[in-house]
Amino acid sequence: MTTIARIETFLVAPRWLFVRVETGSGIVGWGEATCEGRSETVRAAVHQLAELLVGRDALRIEDHWQVMTKGSFYRGGPILASAVAGLDQALWDIAGKHFGAPVHQLLGGPVRDRIRVYGWVGGDEPGEVRDHIAAQVEAGLTAVKMNASGRMSPVASVAELDGVIGRVAAAREVLGNHRDVAVDLHGRFTLANARRLAPLLEPYRPMFIEEPVVPENSHLIGAFVGSTTVPVSTGERLYSRQEFLPVFQAGIAVAQPDLSHAGGITEVRKIAALADVYDVQLAPHCPLGPIALAACLQVGFATPNYLIQEQSLGIHYNRGADVLDYCADKTPLTFVDGHVERLTAPGLGIEIDDAQVRAADKKGHAWRSPVWRHRDGSYAEW
Numbered sequence: 001m002t003t004i005a006r007i008e009t010f011l012v013a014p015r016w017l018f019v020r021v022e023t024g025s026g027i028v029g030w031g032e033a034t035c036e037g038r039s040e041t042v043r044a045a046v047h048q049l050a051e052l053l054v055g056r057d058a059l060r061i062e063d064h065w066q067v068m069t070k071g072s073f074y075r076g077g078p079i080l081a082s083a084v085a086g087l088d089q090a091l092w093d094i095a096g097k098h099f100g101a102p103v104h105q106l107l108g109g110p111v112r113d114r115i116r117v118y119g120w121v122g123g124d125e126p127g128e129v130r131d132h133i134a135a136q137v138e139a140g141l142t143a144v145k146m147n148a149s150g151r152m153s154p155v156a157s158v159a160e161l162d163g164v165i166g167r168v169a170a171a172r173e174v175l176g177n178h179r180d181v182a183v184d185l186h187g188r189f190t191l192a193n194a195r196r197l198a199p200l201l202e203p204y205r206p207m208f209i210e211e212p213v214v215p216e217n218s219h220l221i222g223a224f225v226g227s228t229t230v231p232v233s234t235g236e237r238l239y240s241r242q243e244f245l246p247v248f249q250a251g252i253a254v255a256q257p258d259l260s261h262a263g264g265i266t267e268v269r270k271i272a273a274l275a276d277v278y279d280v281q282l283a284p285h286c287p288l289g290p291i292a293l294a295a296c297l298q299v300g301f302a303t304p305n306y307l308i309q310e311q312s313l314g315i316h317y318n319r320g321a322d323v324l325d326y327c328a329d330k331t332p333l334t335f336v337d338g339h340v341e342r343l344t345a346p347g348l349g350i351e352i353d354d355a356q357v358r359a360a361d362k363k364g365h366a367w368r369s370p371v372w373r374h375r376d377g378s379y380a381e382w
């Protein structure tokens, strides 16, 4: 009676796409297929993939993953990988509820009792960075991540470089030496800019420098790794083991697969195993909703090479919506001392508020990534 009977999707504020899978016996599994700025496109993909699942046994997760990712000949990319991810998470949620165990128990059992979390901080001026970090420290976090810059010239000016240094210096000053700051270059830097910046950041000892080059230029990341002693991270825009392999071979230190973009729990577990062979730690990308976060944490409780977890509780880019809005029980995602405690309930370990999600979907959302321009009018990376 674990036959898949019904698959629904919900487009909810601020920019998320939830997937609900129900079995004939009434077990409900939730997944998150959010792909920032592209969620409506993913939604269509989820409903087409649903044709492959309805009427089949929900517990054959690996087989469903094979069929969904390979079964229609044309494959790969963020849209399909996000759609598969949302469905895959929901199937793991169902399996956990069916067997009465949290997902990490099905993955081999807990290897840790709590997971360290970090949050994003904004601020254009050093003073603003200081204030935003002070608020996160006040909330108990021991690590934050900041963007290095806004729009960045292809060959950075002294003022642009000094702007980055000033803000990272301010971050280090308020954090002290017992907390960490990661610096996200966000694909805004050319390789030349990134190489010029890295030695200037070394005195502030960032936890890692993220996305030093755009993901389609993974062939350049080795040149960046070789230019700095700072650990290098990437992966929020890589969608499979095959796409991670070259960056592992190039020597990155931290892999950031997104549980909602990289094929879900099934694929990220395999990315983690591959990462382990290259001495790479996981720090999954997750500026997303509660289901994506729970899926990350389930992998984290069962994965030895797991550094830290990104999360967006209370963060202003969620524009008034919050990760906890859709949780019927807010306790599992409450942080203690900058960590989240092991989730013990069956499945993904959180309880989604069905009525709240249905109401939010009626309003929907139209979140889009901005399009930026350089001063001369040409396209600039966001």
Ligand SMILES: O=C(O)[C@@H](O)[C@H](O)[C@H](O)CO
Residues within 6 Å of the ligand: 036, 120, 184, 186, 236, 285, 286, 287, 310
């Ligand atoms: O590492 C991060 O959290 C950022 O790069 C976000 O993924 C990006 O702004 C799109 O949401």
Ligand SMILES: [Mg+2]
Residues within 6 Å of the ligand: 184, 186, 210, 211, 236
């Ligand atoms: Mg990033």
